[in-house]
Amino acid sequence: MDKKIVLETQDLTKRYDGNTVVDNLNLHVAENEVFGLLGPNGAGKTTTILMLLGLTEPASGSARIFGFNSTREPLKVKRLTGYLPERLGFYEGLTARQNLRFIAWLNNMSDEEAERQIEQVLESVGLTEVADKSVGKFSRGMKQRLGIADVLVKKPKLAILDEPTAGLDPEGINQILDLIAGLPELGTTVVMCSHRLYEVQRICHSIAILAKGKLVVEGALDTLGREALAEGRYRIEVETDEPSPQLIEIIGKISGVKNVEAEGNFLHITTDSDLRAAISKVVVDNDVALIQVKVREFSLDDIYKKYFHEG
Amino acid sequence: MITIIRKELADYFTSIRCLILFLLVFVASAVALYAAQQGMRGANTESGFIFMGLFTVGGTISLYTFIALLVPVIGIALGFDAINNERSTGTLNRILSQPIYRDSVINGKFLAGMITLAIMIFAAMLLVGGYGLRMIGVPPGAEEIIRLFIYFVAVVLYGAFWMGLAVLFSILFRSLAISLLCPLAIWILLGIPVSVFNPYISFIVPAVTDSLGTGLILLRLSPYFLFSEATAALLDPLFKGMGMYTGDTTGMLLYRPLSLDQSLLVVWPQLTSLVCLTIICFAVSYIVFMRQEIRST
Numbered sequence: 001m002d003k004k005i006v007l008e009t010q011d012l013t014k015r016y017d018g019n020t021v022v023d024n025l026n027l028h029v030a031e032n033e034v035f036g037l038l039g040p041n042g043a044g045k046t047t048t049i050l051m052l053l054g055l056t057e058p059a060s061g062s063a064r065i066f067g068f069n070s071t072r073e074p075l076k077v078k079r080l081t082g083y084l085p086e087r088l089g090f091y092e093g094l095t096a097r098q099n100l101r102f103i104a105w106l107n108n109m110s111d112e113e114a115e116r117q118i119e120q121v122l123e124s125v126g127l128t129e130v131a132d133k134s135v136g137k138f139s140r141g142m143k144q145r146l147g148i149a150d151v152l153v154k155k156p157k158l159a160i161l162d163e164p165t166a167g168l169d170p171e172g173i174n175q176i177l178d179l180i181a182g183l184p185e186l187g188t189t190v191v192m193c194s195h196r197l198y199e200v201q202r203i204c205h206s207i208a209i210l211a212k213g214k215l216v217v218e219g220a221l222d223t224l225g226r227e228a229l230a231e232g233r234y235r236i237e238v239e240t241d242e243p244s245p246q247l248i249e250i251i252g253k254i255s256g257v258k259n260v261e262a263e264g265n266f267l268h269i270t271t272d273s274d275l276r277a278a279i280s281k282v283v284v285d286n287d288v289a290l291i292q293v294k295v296r297e298f299s300l301d302d303i304y305k306k307y308f309h310e311g
Numbered sequence: 312m313i314t315i316i317r318k319e320l321a322d323y324f325t326s327i328r329c330l331i332l333f334l335l336v337f338v339a340s341a342v343a344l345y346a347a348q349q350g351m352r353g354a355n356t357e358s359g360f361i362f363m364g365l366f367t368v369g370g371t372i373s374l375y376t377f378i379a380l381l382v383p384v385i386g387i388a389l390g391f392d393a394i395n396n397e398r399s400t401g402t403l404n405r406i407l408s409q410p411i412y413r414d415s416v417i418n419g420k421f422l423a424g425m426i427t428l429a430i431m432i433f434a435a436m437l438l439v440g441g442y443g444l445r446m447i448g449v450p451p452g453a454e455e456i457i458r459l460f461i462y463f464v465a466v467v468l469y470g471a472f473w474m475g476l477a478v479l480f481s482i483l484f485r486s487l488a489i490s491l492l493c494p495l496a497i498w499i500l501l502g503i504p505v506s507v508f509n510p511y512i513s514f515i516v517p518a519v520t521d522s523l524g525t526g527l528i529l530l531r532l533s534p535y536f537l538f539s540e541a542t543a544a545l546l547d548p549l550f551k552g553m554g555m556y557t558g559d560t561t562g563m564l565l566y567r568p569l570s571l572d573q574s575l576l577v578v579w580p581q582l583t584s585l586v587c588l589t590i591i592c593f594a595v596s597y598i599v600f601m602r603q604e605i606r607s608t
Contacts, residue, residue: 050604053408055404055407055408055604056604075410075411075412076410078408078409078410079410081408082408083404083405083408085401085404085405085408087401088401088405089397089400089401089402089403089405090400090402090405091322091400091402092400093322093325102314102318103405103409105314105317106314106315106406106409106410106411107409107410108410150405154409
């Protein structure tokens with residue numbers, strides 16, 4: 001199933017004083033997914049985002065969001081896109097509601113629509129109670145929530161979030177991640193930058209890893225994991241009591257099984273496809289007590305480490 | 312853009328900075344009124360423009376002098392943190408990631424500042440005019456009202472120049488202190504030699520002008536000087552411009568007021584130059600701002 005691509009960059013490049021910060025970047029983000037942009041500090045993530053929004057001009061290449069060129073038609077892009085900067089600032093003298101209202105007005109919302117929308121987003125980020133307090137008195141986490149409300153108030157088709165969970169407590173992180181994960185259902189595609197890999201793993205469908213301005217890898221999270229660590233194969237772990245050498249031999253004969261290794265009570269089986277059913281049947285047929293069979297999942301941590309060891 | 316003006320205006324009117332500026336203007340008006348009251352009796356009323364004397368009589372503490380002094384300060388105070396403050400608090404990139412043109416940010420801020428400035432000056436003039444009217448009991452003639460109105464426009468233009476300059480520095484420099492000091496330094500630099508040369512502060516038709524000449528051309532690059540010349544001619548119908556005659560011929564001048572259109576003719580180049588200087592400031596601001604990186608860090 002081919003999904004519509006909403007964000008696309010072609011050989012996007014940015015140089016500062018001769019340093020190439022973003023180097024021929026080609027990204028593709030499909031509609032209604034959560035896309036994670038990863039990379040160490042200084043990898044060029046923020047610069048890429050600024051170019052996507054037309055806030056910085058690329059040295060060469062182009063970015064298109066919903067088919068609009070970010071450099072030439074920034075207004076159309078910005079109408080559809082919400083951006084949460086890494087360091088967010090609000091008018092400290094104004095209340096949360098006034099800050100949001102200003103943004104709603106800048107987006108040409110009518111008064112009633114703005115009020116309705118503000119009420120709704122304040123509720124979804126859990127700030128309804130403090131909506132009329134001035135932002136200067138907000139804690140870091142409250143500001144972060146307000147930042148997300150700020151992105152959502154304009155009902156963007158694409159939300160670009162730079163470190164959306166920075167400064168939040170664990171409970172807040174969960175709440176915000178759930179909120180972000182729910183956005184695609186409401187018709188908002190999300191691109192998020194984060195250093196917390198488990199967050200990305202939890203909610204992102206696809207990721208791209210950047211290093212020194214170059215794209216290291218891009219793709220859907222589940223396939224990436226297999227490609228990164230097992231050359232595209234499945235790794236199945238079988239726990240039994242006392243695996244016999246014959247069993248290993250028999251399993252090795254199942255079509256699709258590439259390799260079987262024993263390690264204590266565990267068998268590590270590398271296969272071309274998900275053969276859990278066949279393997280467990282063989283184990284049981286050979287009168288060996290089967291304790292568990294599972295496909296080893298790859299954590300993003302593994303993927304990340306793998307690429308940065310090689311790089 | 313209207314949204315930005317609306318928000319900036321709301322910001323200005325609730326800020327302590329504006330409260331202080333308003334107080335300053337209010338105190339200046341009160342002092343000027345007192346000076347006018349003291350000086351009015353002995354003032355030169357031959358020209359027949361008595362009401363206007365309220366603004367000019369009193370020498371160094373007349374409203375005219377105060378305004379010439381205060382307007383640059385107000386302009387700078389309103390504009391010096393326009394952009395770099397937003398940048399340092401991180402609100403600038405939030406605004407610019409909204410679907411608005413970059414120039415509407417500058418325009419909005421600038422216009423809001425101008426509106427604030429206009430209100431301040433208008434209030435000061437009304438205050439002095441109103442109390443003065445009670446004091447002297449001579450109503451202003453139609454020509455006086457028109458002259459005062461044009462004077463008001465000139466003052467706002469002058470303020471616009473200083474605010475434009477301050478906004479330019481706030482785009483160029485990230486530090487608030489530098490963007491405040493630079494326009495202030497320029498103001499002082501332009502102000503000092505002019506007040507040394509300029510005999511109009513005391514509002515008397517100059518007796519000696521032949522020492523000027525080429526100096527005059529240089530002086531006319533200074534908005535401070537342009538403004539003093541323009542307003543002198545506007546508020547004093549006897550003023551016939553500078554540099555058109557030498558000391559020898561001064562005695563031959565007729566002691567007769569100029570009509571409104573003639574006065575306007577005298578100040579037209581000065582007003583145009585002021586507008587030009589403002590536009591230059593603005594053009595540079597635009598170009599710099601358009602090319603600037605908008606980063607959050």
